[in-house]
Amino acid sequence: MILKNELENKLIEYCEELEIIKNLSSKTVENYKMTNTIFISYLHQENIKNLDNIEQTLKKYIIYLKKKRNAKYSTINKYLEQIILFLSYIGIETKIDLPKDNSKNKKIKYLKYDEIEEVLKTIPETFLRDKTIIQTLFRTGLRVSELSNLKKQDLNLDKYNNIITVNIEDGKGGKDRTVYLDTNTYELINKMIYKRTRKNKKDKTSYLFTNKYGNQISIRAIENLVKKWAIKTDDRMKEKGKETNFQDKLTPHALRHSFTIYLLNNAKRPINEVQQLLGHSSIATTQIYTQVDSEDMKKGYNAINWWKKFLDK
Numbered sequence: 001m002i003l004k005n006e007l008e009n010k011l012i013e014y015c016e017e018l019e020i021i022k023n024l025s026s027k028t029v030e031n032y033k034m035t036n037t038i039f040i041s042y043l044h045q046e047n048i049k050n051l052d053n054i055e056q057t058l059k060k061y062i063i064y065l066k067k068k069r070n071a072k073y074s075t076i077n078k079y080l081e082q083i084i085l086f087l088s089y090i091g092i093e094t095k096i097d098l099p100k101d102n103s104k105n106k107k108i109k110y111l112k113y114d115e116i117e118e119v120l121k122t123i124p125e126t127f128l129r130d131k132t133i134i135q136t137l138f139r140t141g142l143r144v145s146e147l148s149n150l151k152k153q154d155l156n157l158d159k160y161n162n163i164i165t166v167n168i169e170d171g172k173g174g175k176d177r178t179v180y181l182d183t184n185t186y187e188l189i190n191k192m193i194y195k196r197t198r199k200n201k202k203d204k205t206s207y208l209f210t211n212k213y214g215n216q217i218s219i220r221a222i223e224n225l226v227k228k229w230a231i232k233t234d235d236r237m238k239e240k241g242k243e244t245n246f247q248d249k250l251t252p253h254a255l256r257h258s259f260t261i262y263l264l265n266n267a268k269r270p271i272n273e274v275q276q277l278l279g280h281s282s283i284a285t286t287q288i289y290t291q292v293d294s295e296d297m298k299k300g301y302n303a304i305n306w307w308k309k310f311l312d313k
Contacts, residue, residue: 004040007040008037010086011036011040014032014036014090015032015033017089031082032085032086035079035082036086039061039079042064046060054094055095058083059096062076062099073099073100074101076098077098077099077101080098081098108257109249109251110249110254110257110258111254111258112258113262115244116138116255116258118237119229119246120134120135122232122236128191129196129210130225130229132185132189132191132192132209133217133222133225134225135188136188136189137226137256137259139181139259140180140181141259141260141277141278142179142256144219144222144223144252145219147222148207148217148218149169149216150166150208150209151206151207152207152208153206154208155181164180164183164186165179165180166180168279175279177276177277179277180277196210196214209222222252226251227251229250230246230247230249230250231246233246234247256278271287
């Protein structure tokens with residue numbers, strides 16, 4: 001029989017091992033702890049007092065996550081992977097199949113360079129912070145959590161090479177990396193900081209992007225402001241007689257997709273270089289972005305001169 005308190009104590013030991021022995025980041029350890037704490041609470045809620053039939057228990061938990069918590073299959077699979085690792089730690093092995101995640105086959109949502117420019121044009125000077133956030137996401141490829149966690153000291157101007165480096169600490173998987181920032185976006189950031197600190201005002205926090213109270217801006221707030229300007233851009237373009245659908249395509253993660261596709265397909269940067277900028281563990285993850293827009297493919301195909309080799313003779 002496994003009691004709730006016993007599992008909770010084992011989880012504390014497990015998290016200590018992850019942090020000290022395996023040297024995982026505090027953020028990663030906290031994610032593992034939270035996932036398994038929710039699972040333990042579910043066991044207690046359903047009055048499950050032993051894990052003799054672990055496969056059946058996990059199947060019921062999958063149904064619970066999907067029906068009661070409306071979790072995505074990608075989220076469910078991530079939770080299950082973390083739970084299975086914890087169960088293995090306490091001596092319970094399972095070979096349950098993870099649910100099929102069809103979202104991996106969905107078309108990647110992204111905007112082209114000129115479309116993002118239209119969004120930026122929509123944002124008035126009075127919303128300088130919002131414009132800076134959207135442009136920074138697009139021109140760095142940062143995850144929304146990484147942008148939220150950015151601090152002013154993470155940006156460094158290398159005057160010798162005339163380039164701005166951005167230090168990302170404790171990114172996904174607990175990895176640190178360096179990305180770069182163009183001078184135009186850097187100027188926008190400095191302008192934003194000056195605007196909020198003028199007239200002898202001082203920042204309450206070292207975070208680069210803040211909310212109206214001067215505290216670290218949340219991930220949800222960033223998502224909401226991106227959606228807001230997507231809708232406003234759709235309205236502005238409609239007034240010009242153009243139908244756009246940015247509100248369905250534009251999200252912070254879509255800006256990361258846009259950055260990646262622009263670098264690979266337009267700027268023609270090497271895939272291993274883009275992989276490092278994105279912080280992907282595997283180059284296979286980066287390769288899914290090497291798709292080309294179907295309209296661009298049509299134009300490219302039509303532009304091929306199939307008779308050139310004969311004409312050159």
